[in-house]
Amino acid sequence: MIRSIRARVTLLFLLAMLSALSAFAIGIWLRQRDSVDYRELQRYVQSQAELAIRIIMQAETRGPVTVVRDSLVGETLTSELASAMEVIPDYLLVIDRTGRSLYVSEKARALPDSDRNVLFSRALDIEADETRATLLTLGVDKLFLSARDEKTSRSSIARIVAGSSARPTEDTWRESQIALRRSLLVLLPVALLIGGVWAYIIGGVAVRPITTIISELEAITDGRSLHRRLGGADAQGDELARLTSTLNAMIGRLENSFGGLRRFTADASHELKTPLTVLRASIERAMMARRGSNEQMECLEQALNEVTRMADLVNSLLSLARADEGRFDLVRDVVLLDSMLRDIAETATILGEPNGIEVVVSECEPLTVEGDAPRLRQLLLNLVENAIKYTTVGGTVELSLSTEQGAAVLTVKDTGMGIAAADLPFIFERFWRADRARSRKSGRGGTGLGLAISQYIAQAHGGTLTAQSRLGRGSTFTLTLPGAVRRDVSRPETSPPRVA
Numbered sequence: 001m002i003r004s005i006r007a008r009v010t011l012l013f014l015l016a017m018l019s020a021l022s023a024f025a026i027g028i029w030l031r032q033r034d035s036v037d038y039r040e041l042q043r044y045v046q047s048q049a050e051l052a053i054r055i056i057m058q059a060e061t062r063g064p065v066t067v068v069r070d071s072l073v074g075e076t077l078t079s080e081l082a083s084a085m086e087v088i089p090d091y092l093l094v095i096d097r098t099g100r101s102l103y104v105s106e107k108a109r110a111l112p113d114s115d116r117n118v119l120f121s122r123a124l125d126i127e128a129d130e131t132r133a134t135l136l137t138l139g140v141d142k143l144f145l146s147a148r149d150e151k152t153s154r155s156s157i158a159r160i161v162a163g164s165s166a167r168p169t170e171d172t173w174r175e176s177q178i179a180l181r182r183s184l185l186v187l188l189p190v191a192l193l194i195g196g197v198w199a200y201i202i203g204g205v206a207v208r209p210i211t212t213i214i215s216e217l218e219a220i221t222d223g224r225s226l227h228r229r230l231g232g233a234d235a236q237g238d239e240l241a242r243l244t245s246t247l248n249a250m251i252g253r254l255e256n257s258f259g260g261l262r263r264f265t266a267d268a269s270h271e272l273k274t275p276l277t278v279l280r281a282s283i284e285r286a287m288m289a290r291r292g293s294n295e296q297m298e299c300l301e302q303a304l305n306e307v308t309r310m311a312d313l314v315n316s317l318l319s320l321a322r323a324d325e326g327r328f329d330l331v332r333d334v335v336l337l338d339s340m341l342r343d344i345a346e347t348a349t350i351l352g353e354p355n356g357i358e359v360v361v362s363e364c365e366p367l368t369v370e371g372d373a374p375r376l377r378q379l380l381l382n383l384v385e386n387a388i389k390y391t392t393v394g395g396t397v398e399l400s401l402s403t404e405q406g407a408a409v410l411t412v413k414d415t416g417m418g419i420a421a422a423d424l425p426f427i428f429e430r431f432w433r434a435d436r437a438r439s440r441k442s443g444r445g446g447t448g449l450g451l452a453i454s455q456y457i458a459q460a461h462g463g464t465l466t467a468q469s470r471l472g473r474g475s476t477f478t479l480t481l482p483g484a485v486r487r488d489v490s491r492p493e494t495s496p497p498r499v500a
Helices: 005-033 039-060 079-085 113-125 167-219 239-288 294-324 337-355 373-389 436-442 450-460
Strands: 066-070 074-077 091-096 101-104 134-137 142-149 157-165 333-336 358-364 367-371 396-404 407-414 464-469 475-482
Touching: 005 167, 039 079, 039 091, 039 142, 039 157, 074 079, 074 091, 074 101, 079 101, 091 113, 113 134, 113 142, 113 157, 167 239, 239 294, 333 337, 333 373, 337 358, 337 367, 337 373, 337 396, 337 407, 367 373, 367 475, 373 396, 373 407, 373 450, 373 475, 450 464, 450 475
Parallel strands: 358 396
Antiparallel strands: 066 074, 091 101, 091 157, 134 142, 142 157, 333 367, 396 407, 407 475, 464 475
16 A cells, blocks of 8 residues: 555556556557558659650650561560660550550569459559559559550550559558557656656655655644744745645644643632632531531531532533533523513622612613523623622612614623723633632632633624723623514513523
8 A cells, every 4th residue: 555645646647647658659559550651652653654754755756666576466665665664663554546555564564464454454444644643452462553645646655554562661651550569668668767757756846845744743742832833834825835824723723722721720720629628628627516516507508608619610611611512502582681681680789789889770672682591691690790799889880781783782881990901802711810819809709700601602692792991990891692673662571481
């Protein structure tokens, strides 16, 4: 099994090259297999016929060109003219006006009787044409014939027919075919060898950046090296540059995830360590106290409070884990936001009474949205509890509900201590608190997960949760939920059950 990309690319290139060369060779062979080129032979035959005409015409200027040597045979060419005709090595016939042969070349006389008769018969029938030759197929050979009519001759010569065998041309063609096949068989391996070497070299050059990326990625194998980035991501339009940029982006996300995981683990351990220590101390004190005494009951009550706090923390962690896995399920129904806001305002009033914090509802439009009522109630309670927790004695918490461009806008505004501008981008992170001392001053130590859960609830409803704050001047949290519908308050309707 070939595991190297370079080797696979080389093999695929060789296969493609072999296919192309094979198709090219087969195409040449098929084209030339039955296409013997007779044009040169035809021109040669025509030139022989013209040469014979010129020899006869020159001989006629010197005297008679035919003599009667035998009364039975009739006229024949003179010995001088016959000797001159011998310079034409192939087939040559000189025919008189009655169709008898005045001269027959040696090759024509050597033909078998049947072939010679066919040749004589065809010599009389073919058309005299100076531009083409006629193919004659004999029993043992193929001949190309070219005829010339001697109309101006002062003798009895009427026609000259020159011919030549196609066998030498066909033999030459066969030899060329054999040479072509041998050349292809020799050149094909050479071409494949040269192509394979170049493909291997080019493949090595192409794969070298990938090898570099692999080496750099191997050096980034643990969470402590995720700060490093791959080089070569600055090139434009290069696939490897795009791959490098994508890997760098992924490494950046992994770095953030690992950092968040380390912070999350450390913060969760810290948050669980304190209640576990208090719980252990309370149980030990309860075991040492007299049974049924007030001291034992106080210790058990303190232990119960810590268990409750730990249970809240575990439930919050479980909600966030489900959100990370995409299992933040919602049971959607019509939610009366104005009724929910008034109920939460009543709860906030009770929570703010010990510190003299006033809770007011400045605006409350009758709006409904489709959503999960318990989740939305949890979100608003988190915002209200944070507002009361971080508002100084005698402060104010203002709640409002309005509509803007078809979306419901819920606002929780307080006059508390506010959040510094440098801390504002991190308030929705898990276990984050702008000032950890504030929890101790308020007397209600939180887990630092409330805003993170609220952010997930808002996003699950397709909305947004944003915060604006200035240090020492309070904070404003704004929840925007899409798909708000104004309710007709003139028509009586049954309110949905309140969720505790």
